[in-house]
Amino acid sequence: MAFDREHIVMLPMIAKGHLIPFLALAKQIQQKTGFTITIATTPLNIQYLQATISSTSSSSNTQSHSNNFDINLAELPFCSSDFGLPQDTESTENLSLKQIGDLCAATVNLEVPARRLILDIIEKEGRPPLCIISDMFFGWATNLAKSSGTVNVTFTTSGAYGSAAFMSIWLNLPHRSTALCDGYFTLPGFPDQSRFHISQLHHYIKAANGTDSWSKFYQSQFSLSTKSLGWLCNTAEEIEPLGLEILRHYFRLPVWSIGPLIPKDALKNSSTSDLRVSRQPAEKCMEWLDSYGSDSVVYISFGSQNTISETQMMELAIGLEESGRAFIWVIRPPVGYDMKGEFRAEWLPRGFEDRMCKSKKGLLVHNWAPQLEILSHKSTGAFVSHCGWNSVLESLSQGVPIIGWPLAAEQAFNSKMLVEEMGVSVELTRGVESVIVGKEVKRLIDLVMDKSGEGGEMREKAGAIKAQIRAAIREEAEFKGSSAKKMDDFLETILSARQEHKSIIADVKGKESAPYTAD
Template sequence: MAMEKSPPPAPHFLFVVSGIQGHINPARRLAARLMASAPAARVTFSTAVSAHRLMFPSLPSPAGEDVDDTGVAYVPHSDGYDDGYKPGVHARDDYMARTRAAGTESLSAIVAALAARGRPVTCIVYTFLVVWAPAVARALGIPSAIYWIQPAAAFAVYYHYFHGHGEALASCANDPARGAVVRLPGMPLLRSDELPSAVSIVSPEHKHYLLLAMLRDLFEDLDELKPRVLVNTFDALEPDALRAVPDLEVVAVGPVVPDGEASLSSSSTDMFRRDDASACVDWLDTKPARSVVYVSFGTLLSMSKRQEEEMRRGLEATGRPYLWVARQGAVDGGATLDSAPTPAADAGGGGGEGDAQGMVVEWCDQMKVLSHPAVGCFVTHCGWNSALESITRGVPMVAVPQWTDQPTVAWLVEARMGAGVRARLDGEGVVERGELQRCVELAMAGGGDGGVRARAERWRERAAEAVAAGGSSERNLRAFASGAVTQAVCSSR
């Protein structure tokens, strides 16, 4: 009798993600959407042990496994810093070699263990700071894809930086008058203050040189392996940038943000504790529609004491109620990759003398806040996750970019979308109180069909269309999932 063929293995996506909240969140959300696009698929999510133990503090072992309510399994890998990377303790020069060695060994062991359990990995999806992941995929003969969690415009700028335009970009970014412009293939003109900060780095002594070195390694692997590039954006927002790198297949799969109460619930496993999560919403419930200024600069950025004071005075000067997320230790402090922000110690704290006007907390559920009808604008550092969340809720923004891709995000928000206002910084990089007041008033104003609010609402509609059934991003993700299924079947024959 002829032997019956065993069924082909189910497609199994292994997400490999750095232990930073801003990388974990969009990767987890894409993992859940991928499972929805390919119901027969398995998805395993692996981040660094230091982050994993913060996401799952009740596990008996830091390396213990868990499964969330979407069916995504969580298995941590070691990046060589299982207690977290501490810049003041660990040598920066050792970082890349140590993470590469530990990550390669750990990820290879995870893949082998999954195969031994009858769950062979058929595709590795990685984010851009785990630059050693593509080499592991190549060595194990596993197809890979990169999930680019910044704008397509930032990806295009970095690509051209490492492909013949590095000198021009560095010269533009370091123009002392801030009036220089640069034109890259397939891209519109970009000013010096619209470029990602990494392209301004010209010395290995720069405090962020490690980021540039990691990007260089990443793009060298992209040149060799040419994986599919999945970008957390959508076609209507960045049509030029998505086509500005013809040597690679760059496709939009976003905006990848929670899209309802179910998503909010299923995406709630993060490194924050969620005590008194309802306090912000209860406070917002007492405010009129579109009256509240929401302020948050994310989980990594620190704020100088002067900037804190100018921010507080500027918010008070607006005369509007405000909700300000000010993480403990973020003033004159430095966040590290292993930082774990803590919940609000005083969820009802106010802004100095005007404490009836404002509410200051250390954490809030940002999507619930942005979805609340009382919120009228968002003062943001322009992290891409925050910007996309604001776009999908139709909330106008006041852009206060600091570093990495944030200047490029601010350009998209103000110049390309018209859905926000970019604040001008003084010589010390501070937004003064009068400038903040000016920008908030512009963002909060109605302005009719041509106003910032109306444009923000139109972009909300376009973002929703992209991820709806049959939308451009939904089709791209479904095609990626289907291709992986086909690839898994063919490789088993």
């Protein structure tokens, strides 16, 4: 497929879990087409993206051209203090729930500088961008694209099932209008047998009534996002057939499943040798894992923005120790404390970290660990996860089964799908207010790590999904996977939309210049 020089503008939500998939999508499109890609976001997020690009490139500059990628980073001015937020707040990281809500509401104000950016591109290039790819939380981009003479495509960085459930719940609030049967309710767009439970909803969703600030933001932005030309989804046809069917039929939109957006090296190699990074604590983690046999280590992480309560942390530690299994735990201060602050020994059983260190049974890594490298290591046998979609894809791409502990956003719906549709997970608990006990932690770890029975079945299914993911992204001379084909279809669609728009403009101009004749 040959491509003319075109320009695509991307508008990601200002959260790390969204920025990274947008960057991956930008690189994939640019590598395939040679298009210019501009990612527009706030100043501090520009810095984050620059650092991310620099970490995988030997050179980086303010325009962020690297490894033949023509990816531009454009600043959208944003002053958080104008919206009652702490100064320099440009990400959801380390914010309270109320502050996250305030930040979400404030993002609609990015439309004004985004419009200026589009006008600058039109003035410089003589035509609008080929399309604007925007986050599902930035529904305002649909109107921006329309008024600028281009099209808008929505990109959900989550999976199809989780995105569909999250949107349907916010647009319909069915748990308020439907009689609950033992806490269960049906969800518009989903089969009746796919019932949801009230405990799968975060408390701010339970409290929503359609007039609160959360409802106003989500309902307005999601409604606008459903008016875009179509959706890009970070998943593959083979792994989420039900979710994609729901997303397409309920919202009546074309959906291009172009994922998983995971580094190609991680999907090509059977070992972690090409993935290893040189900085600490990465080297320490890899050396530690090297000392264990295949599928023998439990990896625990709740993502970059989450943690659990003090009592949950204590019981999780007790269960891990009682299980006798080797583990790597990415640990942060519990809920109510500064997640980037100093970790206190009192949050764990007395002497726990010393015992784990001396016995070499457990490695506690504070704040950050090289997750994809850990998951791709032969020793990793299970993942205790918050079920954020990026983490889910990384785990399944390596054939690692999951012990789910959803905490926020659409994570509970991802967990439900992993258990009920994929059969690659069991759920330990939900949220930070639930009560867990060490014995249950041990029981589920033993179940998943057992290479026979249910654990063996989960591992086999995870292995099958690993193969499906690799097949989906393959693009070779005589073979194209489903995700590669969907990317081609997406590009053909937006290029056709450009031609259709040119024809309409030409037709209008022709009619305007035609001589008037009376009937």
